[in-house]
Amino acid sequence: MPTITEKLADLITAYFAEEGREALFLVEIEYKGENKVQVFIDSDNGVNFGDCARLSRHLEAQIEENGWLGEKYTLDVSSPGLDRPLKLHRQYVKNIGRELSVEIEGEHKHAKGKLEEVTEEHIVLTYSEKVKIEGRKKKELVEMRQEIPFERIKKALVKITF
Incomplete structure (x- = not known):
């Protein structure tokens, strides 16, 4: 059975494959237990707040519909920032x-x-x-x-x- 990070990675990859989102890509997902998930995304053109907000709403809908994290969880979607190392x-x-x-x-x-x-x-x-x-x-x-x-x-x- 896939882990929560694998499920989210699949959702994000499919979401970014849609028309107009090809420049966006997944950098990393951190699941910190206690139902806290951090998703780091980047883009060839730079990530803006709207990119993060739209992905967050998309993921929240799927998480809640499928009951993956229960009722109480924290989901943070952001760009990696300059303090995080380059990975890809x-x-x-x-x-x-x-x-x-x-x-x-x-x-x-x-x-x-x-x-x-x-x-x-x-x-x-x-x-x-x-x-x-x-x-x-x-x-x-x-x-x-x-x-x-x-x-x-x-x-x-x-x-x-x-």
């Missing part, structure tokens, strides 16, 4: 051009830089670093590129820049 390939593509902080498997320091490229296998960050160039007295600022395979990304956050 589509989120990386959406954030090309933004600054990221990436925790890499097996390394102690975070990679930080501008997300320049996203492929099926990896991301590319660019950043500036002072480097000693042979024949010169001072270190010079050089544009660097770092390719990071998805399987090595432990956590990636969009950095807020002002």
Whole structure:
């Protein structure tokens, strides 16, 4: 028998497949017991309050009709926000051009830089670093590129820049 998160994921996927909603996608569902469910959605074009409200009403109708969570439950539908890590390939593509902080498997320091490229296998960050160039007295600022395979990304956050 499917879990509540699987049932909700199926409903959301079908809802987003409808005409006009193809840019929206499910990021994550958290079921916290005590009948509290958090649904995080994103969009290639950005999520607005109306997107969240419409999905919430759709899910509430199904939850109540099927009695999945009983009479008392809490359902929160929102976008992930900048404090939550990127999880899906589509989120990386959406954030090309933004600054990221990436925790890499097996390394102690975070990679930080501008997300320049996203492929099926990896991301590319660019950043500036002072480097000693042979024949010169001072270190010079050089544009660097770092390719990071998805399987090595432990956590990636969009950095807020002002």
